[in-house]
Amino acid sequence: MTRCLxxxxxxxxxxxxxxxxxVDRVHLEVxxxxxxxxxxxxVTWSDAVKGTWLDGSELVIESVPLVGRCVRCQATYSPDAADGFRSPCCQHPMEEIVSGRELRIRSVAYGFEPSPAHVPPTTPRPTAAR
Ligand SMILES: [Zn+2]
Known part of the structure; x- marks a missing residue:
């Protein structure tokens, strides 16, 4: 995972x-x-970047909640593991995930000395979860 990053x-x-x-900060959507x-x-990140060009950069993780969509009524809902991730409207098993599987770099805070800029990377690469 860190290797991919x-x-x-x-x-x-x-x-x-x-x-x-x-690089000052890497904002990651998880x-x-x-x-x-x-x-x-x-923790893994700060260990992995030691001594590299990314040394001192901070990984900032932004949590993306799990949202499912009921395939019957198209309503979105927050699936609950305790409920088997079923839709609250029709108890339909979760088939469609709207969000919650993200693993991508959203933006990178960096600069070329002395002033840091906040610019998103040109090619955000979604990475499959393992
Ligand atoms: Zn439904």
Whole structure:
């Protein structure tokens, strides 16, 4: 997971060549319906970037809630694991997920000295959850 992130960041850096951006923060969207443990990921990240060009950057995780859509009445709802993720309207099993499986870089706060800018990466890469 962290490897994929680092790879995405590396590709992002290439787009700025030959200038080297100094990254302050990486904002990551993480759906609650992924296997990713945000706290764990933040720790793994700070370890993984030590000594690299991303050293000192902070991973900021933004949680995206799980939202399902009932295929019968098109209503969106917050699926509950205790309820088997069924729709509250018709007790229909969850078939369509509107959000909650995200795992992508939303934006990168960076600069080229001295003033940091807040610009989204040009190619956000959705990464499949494992
Ligand atoms: Zn329904």
């Amino acid at each position: 680092l790879l995405s960041m590396h590709e992002w850096k290439q787009q700025h060549a030959p200038r080297e951006p100094h 759906g609650t319906f992924t296997c990713v443990e945000p706290d764990q990921l933040v």
